[in-house]
Amino acid sequence: MNKNAVRRVGKANYLARSNHSGIDDNNATFSALTMQQKVPTDLLALEPSTSQQAESMDYLDLPSAVVVDGNGVVTAPHLQPEKDERHATRKSTIFAMLSLEILMILLQHADFLTQQKLRKVCKYWRAVLNLSDLQESVWLDSQSLIGTHDFVAEVYRPRQLWSFTLPRTLSITYNGLFYQRKEMDGEASRVLRKFADRCPNLVTLDLRGLYLKECIDDWNVFFRGVPYSLTVSASQIVFGMLDVPEMRNGVAQEPMKPHRRCRRRTGSGPTVDLLHAVRQVELNPANSVFDALRNSVEASRLDAVREWVEDCATVLMKDQRWLGFVRAESLPSPAIHRISSEWGDFEVVTEPAEVSPQKVVNGQDYFTLLKFAAYILTRGDIALPRPTPFKFDFETDRFYRLMGGVSFHADFFRRLHRGKKVIKMASVFLQPVRHYSKKAAINHVLVIGGGLMGSGIAQITAAAGMKVTLVDQSQDVLKKAVSGIESSLGKVARKQFGEDKEKADKFVKTAVELIQTTTDAQQPAQFADLIIEAIVENLDTKKTLFTSLDKAASNHTIFTSNTSSLSITDIAAATKRQDRFGGLHFFSPVPMMKLVEVVRIEGTSDATFDALFDFAKKVGKVPVACKDTPGFIVNRLLVPYIMEAVRMLERGDASAEDIDTAMKLGAGYPMGPLELADFVGLDVCKMIIDGWHKNDKAQPLFFPSPMLNKLVGEGKLGRKSGSGFYDYKAQQAKQAKSGR
Numbered sequence: 085m086n087k088n089a090v091r092r093v094g095k096a097n098y099l100a101r102s103n104h105s106g107i108d109d110n111n112a113t114f115s116a117l118t119m120q121q122k123v124p125t126d127l128l129a130l131e132p133s134t135s136q137q138a139e140s141m142d143y144l145d146l147p148s149a150v151v152v153d154g155n156g157v158v159t160a161p162h163l164q165p166e167k168d169e170r171h172a173t174r175k176s177t178i179f180a181m182l183s184l185e186i187l188m189i190l191l192q193h194a195d196f197l198t199q200q201k202l203r204k205v206c207k208y209w210r211a212v213l214n215l216s217d218l219q220e221s222v223w224l225d226s227q228s229l230i231g232t233h234d235f236v237a238e239v240y241r242p243r244q245l246w247s248f249t250l251p252r253t254l255s256i257t258y259n260g261l262f263y264q265r266k267e268m269d270g271e272a273s274r275v276l277r278k279f280a281d282r283c284p285n286l287v288t289l290d291l292r293g294l295y296l297k298e299c300i301d302d303w304n305v306f307f308r309g310v311p312y313s314l315t316v317s318a319s320q321i322v323f324g325m326l327d328v329p330e331m332r333n334g335v336a337q338e339p340m341k342p343h344r345r346c347r348r349r350t351g352s353g354p355t356v357d358l359l360h361a362v363r364q365v366e367l368n369p370a371n372s373v374f375d376a377l378r379n380s381v382e383a384s385r386l387d388a389v390r391e392w393v394e395d396c397a398t399v400l401m402k403d404q405r406w407l408g409f410v411r412a413e414s415l416p417s418p419a420i421h422r423i424s425s426e427w428g429d430f431e432v433v434t435e436p437a438e439v440s441p442q443k444v445v446n447g448q449d450y451f452t453l454l455k456f457a458a459y460i461l462t463r464g465d466i467a468l469p470r471p472t473p474f475k476f477d478f479e480t481d482r483f484y485r486l487m488g489g490v491s492f493h494a495d496f497f498r499r500l501h502r503g504k505k506v507i508k509m510a511s512v513f514l515q516p517v518r519h520y521s522k523k524a525a526i527n528h529v530l531v532i533g534g535g536l537m538g539s540g541i542a543q544i545t546a547a548a549g550m551k552v553t554l555v556d557q558s559q560d561v562l563k564k565a566v567s568g569i570e571s572s573l574g575k576v577a578r579k580q581f582g583e584d585k586e587k588a589d590k591f592v593k594t595a596v597e598l599i600q601t602t603t604d605a606q607q608p609a610q611f612a613d614l615i616i617e618a619i620v621e622n623l624d625t626k627k628t629l630f631t632s633l634d635k636a637a638s639n640h641t642i643f644t645s646n647t648s649s650l651s652i653t654d655i656a657a658a659t660k661r662q663d664r665f666g667g668l669h670f671f672s673p674v675p676m677m678k679l680v681e682v683v684r685i686e687g688t689s690d691a692t693f694d695a696l697f698d699f700a701k702k703v704g705k706v707p708v709a710c711k712d713t714p715g716f717i718v719n720r721l722l723v724p725y726i727m728e729a730v731r732m733l734e735r736g737d738a739s740a741e742d743i744d745t746a747m748k749l750g751a752g753y754p755m756g757p758l759e760l761a762d763f764v765g766l767d768v769c770k771m772i773i774d775g776w777h778k779n780d781k782a783q784p785l786f787f788p789s790p791m792l793n794k795l796v797g798e799g800k801l802g803r804k805s806g807s808g809f810y811d812y813k814a815q816q817a818k819q820a821k822s823g824r
């Protein structure tokens with residue numbers, strides 16, 4: 085480890101001064117803490133505020149944790165990860181930019197203060213976020229991003245940005261971008277979109293800066309994918325930022341003015357904070373939602389809080405506010421205009437804010453919020469609302485949903501640092517979060533295997549509006565798959581839109597455009613929310629694939645296999661993500677068969693199972709729940725049935741045609757058993773039966789079939805190869821000619 089990596093600083097100098105955000109009290113904070121608490125003397129504190137300092141600190145070399153207030157990072161562009169080759173190999177390095185305030189809290193509660201004990205910090209941090217792998221979390225305090233969008237775009241290239249493989253968390257404090265609103269249109273919003281694309285499990289965005297209308301559009305884009313979040317952040321109703329005017333009946337009698345300390349500066353600062361205060365305040369103490377909450381918390385009626393949480397959808401509907409980003413309370417608009425004309429570098433947008441009186445927050449309000457959040461965090465038994473109660477209505481922009489995650493803005497702590505109380509509260513906050521995220525959002529699906537099943541799965545997934553990456557071993561197979569998908573989508577479109585060719589074409593085009601193909605599964609695995617494996621029915625091959633995917637994929641990614649006959653448990657054993665593993669057994673032809681068996685192994689978490697169930701519904705299927713028993717439900721019955729038909733044929737008891745006709749007309753099956761075996765693929769049938777035979781040699785039902793083996797040996801795999809029990813060549817040639 086580089087000697088310079090850890091700087092042991094003197095007591096009076098724990099952290100460099102934070103020169104952003106209009107608050108210069110970090111040293112004061114630390115002094116206060118030093119007096120009150122046993123503050124360490126060998127604290128690792130990296131907050132390089134000059135590039136010189138930053139250079140000497142070389143945090144990329146740290147073994148397990150880096151605590152950097154992002155402010156410093158901007159001044160040290162030479163620390164761009166990609167410029168440092170070591171970065172690429174240093175997977176064990178945690179490049180976490182924790183906010184200074186959180187660090188302070190950690191310091192109070194983690195007696196970690198030696199380099200060796202840094203892991204303890206990680207533990208705490210993990211506890212806060214319930215991250216299973218801190219290595220993949222990045223805390224971006226992007227106050228630092230002010231005026232540095234190029235830098236950001238440069239540094240956080242998709243392949244380089246670790247947060248792109250985040251399991252669940254990326255926190256972006258986004259106020260800086262407000263100040264630089266002109267840039268917001270271009271580079272920054274491009275970067276933002278990338279974040280949003282790549283971090284569908286984004287937990288918290290504190291978008292203080294997204295005040296401007298054009299920013300709000302970005303905001304929309306941003307939040308489409310945010311599944312888990314309750315943001316509690318009223319902090320920007322800032323103490324010390326405003327000269328508080330006389331209030332009558334809760335209404336400011338004159339426009340608020342920026343505090344003299346907070347005159348215009350060249351960084352993020354009061355403008356941002358002030359506007360945040362008027363525009364984007366979550367759980368705003370001035371609203372009735374907050375009152376209800378406060379009353380409950382203060383009266384220690386925790387059940388009422390629970391009710392409140394569970395009921396918040398209703399409350400919000402009634403109040404026409406959003407939880408999380410509650411529709412803003414607003415300062416009296418003259419105040420906005422005044423500030424606007426004084427500071428003059430931003431546009432005032434009054435829409436869609438509702439104008440209503442703004443109360444000034446007092447310390448008690450903060451505590452209430454803090455208590456509330458701490459309570460939510462620490463009560464594992466609270467059933468936090470699932471997304472469903474929140475009508476996630478893109479049309480009306482009600483896009484924010486309350487779910488399992490809770491995030492604080494660090495300003496809670498900043499503002500309260502003087503009281504011991506906050507430390508106490510923070511200790512509550514730091515309790516492990518047991519009940520964290522619920523269901524994963526599935527926006528990007530990686531389908532591996534572009535054969536019969538994989539291409540069908542890719543088709544229906546894209547048709548349902550999700551991004552798909554389809555992987556197979558050769559470009560030829562992929563080309564064939566895409567052309568098959570196009571033609572199959574054409575049939576669906578014809579059925580759906582009849583004569584309306586324009587609509588039909590658009591439907592096909594939109595879906596096809598959502599499908600990308602590649603022969604490399606590793607790269608897209610980093611960005612997928614769900615992986616569906618539909619490759620050859622061979623346990624070793626599947627395990628090899630999953631082992632490599634487990635390394636490449638993001639932590640949050642759910643893995644599934646579409647296996648017909650193998651044990652999902654056996655396949656999942658190749659990975660370290662038993663909780664995010666399950667079976668998704670589709671039926672052939674995928675676009676037409678309505679069933680999906682959702683298979684649960686012992687380790688499958690509820691969240692995973694729910695997400696898979698939901699996914700099946702989202703792609704238009706009817707899911708059924710299955711245990712991981714051989715053949716699940718359908719194949720347990722289907723395999724013996726088809727097998728008996730093949731043996732009947734082998735014995736010469738009846739012809740293929742008669743067996744099939746008999747079962748169609750006598751038992752009402754849409755296809756006869758041999759037709760079906762051809763349809764499924766005789767190689768698939770053989771692999772199933774061979775596998776089961778291997779597992780249970782004595783079971784006569786599973787004895788190999790010479791006829792099946794012969795056909796497969798001759799490359800007669802059924803429909804897909806042009807012949808099997810039947811010959812399809814003539815039929816296929818006819819279809820090709822007629823274009824059907």
Ligand SMILES: CCCCCCCCCCCCC[C@H](O)CC(=O)SCCNC(=O)CCNC(=O)[C@H](O)C(C)(C)COP(=O)(O)OP(=O)(O)OC[C@H]1O[C@@H](n2cnc3c(N)ncnc32)[C@H](O)[C@@H]1OP(=O)(O)O
Nearest residue numbers: 572575576648671672675676726727730754755769773789
């Ligand atoms: C001794 C050792 C032996 C070993 C044996 C071991 C065997 C083990 C076998 C187990 C295999 C398991 C495999 C797997 O795990 C599980 C399975 O998938 S099992 C297979 C399940 N599938 C079936 O059972 C299919 C049964 N067949 C049907 O239901 C129908 O035949 C059909 C496939 C739905 C087709 O219906 P038809 O009416 O016949 O077909 P049409 O061609 O007329 O089409 C009807 C209608 O649909 C439209 N259409 C056609 N294709 C598509 C498409 N791709 N997408 C969308 N729409 C499509 C078509 O245009 C028609 O529309 P319409 O004209 O009606 O408007």
Ligand SMILES: NC(=O)c1ccc[n+]([C@@H]2O[C@H](COP(=O)([O-])OP(=O)(O)OC[C@H]3O[C@@H](n4cnc5c(N)ncnc54)[C@H](O)[C@@H]3O)[C@@H](O)[C@H]2O)c1
Nearest residue numbers: 533534535536537538556557618619620621647648672764
């Ligand atoms: N055929 C069915 O009716 C059916 C139904 C349900 C489930 N399944 C299951 O789905 C899976 C796929 O079946 P199918 O019928 O689509 O088979 P298929 O032979 O049509 O397709 C398999 C595809 O996987 C590709 N492949 C093989 N190894 C690969 C790898 N390591 N990486 C990427 N691609 C790879 C092959 O090139 C091939 O294109 C099997 O597990 C099968 O048991 C099949």
